[in-house]
Amino acid sequence: MLQPSIHLSVDAVIFGYDADEGISVLLIKRNLGPFKGWWALPGGLVKPNESLEHAVRRELKEEAGIEVGYMEQLYTFGEPGRDPRNRAVTVAYYGLVRPKNFRLVAQTDADDAKWFNIKVLPKLAFDHRNIIEAAITRLRGKLAYEPIGFELLEPKFPFSDLEKLYMALLDKELDRRNFKKKIMAYGFLEETKELKKQVGAGRPAALFRFNKKRYEELMKRGYNFDLFY
Amino acid sequence: MLQPSIHLSVDAVIFGYDADEGISVLLIKRNLGPFKGWWALPGGLVKPNESLEHAVRRELKEEAGIEVGYMEQLYTFGEPGRDPRNRAVTVAYYGLVRPKNFRLVAQTDADDAKWFNIKVLPKLAFDHRNIIEAAITRLRGKLAYEPIGFELLEPKFPFSDLEKLYMALLDKELDRRNFKKKIMAYGFLEETKELKKQVGAGRPAALFRFNKKRYEELMKRGYNFDLFY
DNA sequence: CCAAAAGTGTTGGTAGTACACCCATGA
């Protein structure tokens, strides 16, 4: 049976976090095809012999010079008509990075690559706004039972960074005391002996570190996280 | 850019439930191609102008004569090598039906269509065992915060059917009194005035009904279900 | 000594869990 002309691509919703900036998404400016000059998610066609995840990582490298640690499949978007040229099905992924680790480098398909705060997104090509919204929803849901947020923080961080991250992601206020009690009770965070070098006034903060080994042990025992608040 | 020969298909993991039989999955026996004579998930190639979900529903109808109410996208499987013939990417869906509502009818690609208890699956074609396992995991996870199980019950059912369903899905014992207290507290179940006609000995059970309207109101208000136990 | 951020405990309410006996029917 012949199956003509269904184009299969991947797209990536890459979230970055900065304590001042909040949550942002990586977008590239299209320099060809339909929606030329519009902002879009990084992504592109899957090659015949690479895995889907490989395709995403390759495109991210090519289009923005970024390498992502945590990444996960989000959803596959395939409505006829989502691409004006032809039938196009795209497998969307989402991932988390620390923006400061990368200098964005636009190449190939992209004029430009930039971080946009999720609260002020520009006009987006194709159905990419939908895709981003789906990714935000999924990210929030996932946070409720898995502590993936650590991917967005420095290896050692003051506890207040974690608080701010969760408040930004969940978009609501959290009580510092209760939040700390809860997180510390899980036991996958450890306090280092270091203190944060001062930036301005205020008491210097102790630095914490995510203990991945401890976390994985807990997971294996079928531990049920419930990080919502 | 040309993209030769990536074949895009859909596959469906359809769960059925019967109070005596437990949870089962719909499989079809392949009558052609590789894995001829093996059991496989219903599914097939996506046509150029149909949506992914439409493709799944069409295939289910063609291959087994089944129409599914609740259905959801599960995951997209696309490792090179998962189909010995060529590069094949499949978007998997999962759905829930009441097996008694259908007489299975094998047609087109299928020699035969049959329900298999999830605890005694036969050898499966391609990576379909993985897909089924992923679907079971997802179904269990989903149950934790959304009462989708009702799709598997008759419109009116004795409360014990719901208990048994949850015990089968979660594969563990539940305390009848606590389970009922919890479910009833949500308020989306209503007791009808009818009693179940007797089958054997025992007190006749009151029949309950899922109140979808009430459920949707609760959802809109951002209600957080927590059905685990 | 003032401003800024970090650190820390107690209490009341609610929801989860454990647990055992009576009721209505058919055979």
Next chain:
DNA sequence: TCATGGGTGTACTACCAACACTTTTGG
């Protein structure tokens, strides 16, 4: 009258949520 499945309440515990003052530093 016995066997089968249906129906129900209480008490303990553990976790969640609300809440405000002290400490350490820089300026």
